Amino acid sequence: MTDGDPVDEVIEVIAQSATEIRRGLVGRREDADAENPSGETQAEADVYADELLADRISSIDGVCQYGSEERQETIDCGDEDGLSVGVDPLDGSSNLKSNNTMGTVFGIYDEPLPAPGTALVASGWILYGPITTMACARDGTVRKYELAGDERSLVDDGITLPDDPLxxxxxxxxxxxxxxxxxxxxxxxxxxxxxxxxxxxxxxxxxxxxxxxxxxxxxxxxxxxxxxxxxxxxxxxxxxxxxxxxxxxxxxxxxxxxxxxxxxxxxxxxxxxxxxxxxxxxxxxx
Structure with missing residues (x-):
């Protein structure tokens, strides 16, 4: 991992991992023989996505903590004063069997977990729809990207909710x-x-x-x-x-x-x- 802004690096790692997570859903649609800390049955894909993201995010300089819906405790990443990253590795994994929409959700905090939302410095989600997209908020601005392989292409900048709800x-x-x-x-x-x-x-x-x-x-x-x-x-x-x-x-x-x-x-x-x-x-x- 090259030196740089750790917030940017976390976002980039999650974006680059999306293609692998999506590809890794194939053959992992069954339930794993385990439950997450909330007592919900894990899918094999939940475990796969969590392990992949934990390994990559915890290796980023400037990240001190990785937390996930799929594990009881946080991982200490070694950087005592760094960022904390909280992830739902595969939101909607119950949709795997019916092959419907899923996603990955993340929050980047500048305080140790558990932390209030006021400690967030960025957040976002990956949507595994017909097109894999990322929505990301940082510094008061929301951007949307299309993801393909290692490429992240900006498709909308300064997104706001439409005035007329639908x-x-x-x-x-x-x-x-x-x-x-x-x-x-x-x-x-x-x-x-x-x-x-x-x-x-x-x-x-x-x-x-x-x-x-x-x-x-x-x-x-x-x-x-x-x-x-x-x-x-x-x-x-x-x-x-x-x-x-x-x-x-x-x-x-x-x-x-x-x-x-x-x-x-x-x-x-x-x-x-x-x-x-x-x-x-x-x-x-x-």
């Missing part, structure tokens, strides 16, 4: 939603200007919101009051990027980025999208 997608089982969230969801569904877009891989659904405007939510559930998504590896990175694109994030009462974590694998209700929709959501959940 899509919505809500996760979790409807019977497990709170009454307040269900009432909000029914109100959104009754708006003829909004279209349902929900594919079961969070990053694909959030990318729809980034592209078309709207709202994505994986709310608090009756049996999971802190929701399903992980704060360090999903909630914070997504919130950081959406807010950099001019949108809002919320755990139901305020910005996700303001949450002080207690544990590496803390969960959080995630609601992101256009300001007006997030304001309406918070009013509904009061």
């Amino acid at each position: 899509v919505y997608g809500f996760g979790g089982r409807v019977p497990d939603w709170s009454e307040a969230f269900e009432a909000f969801a029914r109100e959104v569904e009754s708006d003829d200007s909004l279209k349902l877009r929900y594919g079961g891989a969070m990053i694909g659904d959030v990318n729809q919101v980034l592209t078309y405007g709207g709202i994505f939510a994986y709310p608090a559930l009756e049996d999971a009051p802190r929701g399903k998504l992980r704060l360090q590896f999903e909630g914070n990175p997504i919130a950081y990027l959406v807010e950099a694109a001019g949108g809002s994030s919320s755990d139901g009462s305020g910005s996700i980025l303001e949450i002080e974590p207690d544990d590496l694998h803390d969960r959080v209700p995630v609601h992101v999208g256009n300001d007006e929709l997030i304001d309406r959501l918070e009013d509904a959940l009061e």
